[in-house]
Amino acid sequence: MKHFNLEDASQIMIGAFALAVPVSFSEEAWSIGESLPLINLAMLFALSMLFLTFFAYGSVFQGNIRQRALAFVARLFLAYFIAAVVVALLLVALDKFPLASEPATALKRLIVITMPASMGAIIVDSFDKE
Numbered sequence: 367m368k369h370f371n372l373e374d375a376s377q378i379m380i381g382a383f384a385l386a387v388p389v390s391f392s393e394e395a396w397s398i399g400e401s402l403p404l405i406n407l408a409m410l411f412a413l414s415m416l417f418l419t420f421f422a423y424g425s426v427f428q429g430n431i432r433q434r435a436l437a438f439v440a441r442l443f444l445a446y447f448i449a450a451v452v453v454a455l456l457l458v459a460l461d462k463f464p465l466a467s468e469p470a471t472a473l474k475r476l477i478v479i480t481m482p483a484s485m486g487a488i489i490v491d492s493f494d495k496e
Contacts, residue, residue: 369437370437370440370441370444374491375444375448377487377490377491377493378444378445378448378449378487378488378490378491379448379452379487380490381449381483381486381487381488381489381490381491382448382449382452382453382480382483382484382486382487383452383456383483383486384486384490385482385483385485385486385487386449386452386453386456386479386480386482386483386486387456389479389482389483390453390456390457390460390462390479391460395475395478395479396462396475398474398478399471399474399475399476399477399478399479400471400474400475402474402478407474407477407478410477410478410481411477411481413481414446414480414481414484414485415442415446417485418442418445418446418484418485418488419442421485421488421489421492422438422441422442422445422488422491422492423438425489425492426441426488426491426492427441441491445484445487445488445491446480446484446487448487449480449483449484449486449487450476450480450483450484452483452487453476453479453480453483454476456479457472457475457476457479462475463475463476
């Protein structure tokens, strides 16, 4: 069984960056991140995890998770977490991640922009199949 390694992490970072950049530069994403209610943010997070699950199951793990359930779940959360870190770094660079002064806004923007970034992350990760 292949384990998560630096190559996997770099693929996830590149995929997340590829989709996070255009969205992170969007004032609409910043505004949505300020105004979206918590229930909608929860739905975005759930949708992100749902689509990551479907894609990783079918493409990264090729439907074979019976003996690798823990690796499968870990891969999902690592992909989302790494994508979120990439998004946070981009937003910090753009001075649009007010974690100290407005943590709720920062977290909302992070969730909004991590949704497409996480999909880019898992897609690029799938190029090197398990």
